[in-house]
Amino acid sequence: MGTKGQGRTTSADKNSDLSQVPLEDVLESRAEEYLQLCWEIPTESEKHAVATKLYAACRRLSAAVKEKDAATAVLEIASNLMACEEMAILQMKTNSKELSFIDSVGLSERQRSSLKGSVARISAEIDRGRVYMAGENASGDEMLRSLGIQAFVPLWQNRKTKGAIVFFNLLPQRNGFEPGDRELLDLFSVYAGPCLFNA
């Protein structure tokens, strides 16, 4: 539906196109596309539910660019549209040996310590530039699973990875991720980095 790479266009490729037009305009334009999609597909369809969420996420990120509160927006979007309230936004220092917390919500001491104690491995995962979502059975995700990470979104700026959004547990009413969550994670992968780092 939206931002998936699937061997054609990667998050990095799409991210690199963002310097030509003001970011808030790009996001408003994407929101309009999702709104149009909502009109075209029946409300009973799962795609409709996903398009509705992506519309709201794009509009919220667009407003966040103007108001310079992108970190708050990212956490709020994930909380409200994914029902995840344990997450962190990390920024990688240029030497890849340090990570700082841009913002976080709901993390236990254990989760926080596990992130702080795994800087090298998380930096390597950021460098891989790949969105991870639990349940997709991709190989090479053992490290993320061992830390209890349920989803991992690398953040890009100008074709370079700069950090990540790390998601731990979903709230109890969620029985794991659904395909629509993947679309939202992919959206974050393309747009959250510029929203956070270009401000």
Place this chain on the structure above:
Amino acid sequence: MDAKILLVDDSSTTLLMEEMLFKKYTKYEILTARDGAEAVQKALKEKPSLILMDVVMPKMDGFEACRTMRKKDQLRDVPIILVTSRGEPYNVETGFESGCNDYLTKPINGRELLEMVNGYLAPQGAC
């Protein structure tokens, strides 16, 4: 006259999604508030046909706002649907004890939301 819905949430994301759904698929007039205290004030002034309200909010949470509204003659019978990320049985029970008519957990599914609200308001403004 078309029905009025008061949407109450401190999350812009949720308000954006709810507003879009109601504006696209119904003829309801939409009002918004960002916390429970504002919701009580606005409900007394505007007399909405239905209130869709978040639970965890600043100033006054959804439970307290719901209890306050139920003490007001003008709002005693207005359907209130609580919307929250907290779907545990204890929270649902507290919601009903505070006087809500129904309960939805986040993430909101647009179709479920429209069906629930239309169930209370149809044929006042549903498409």
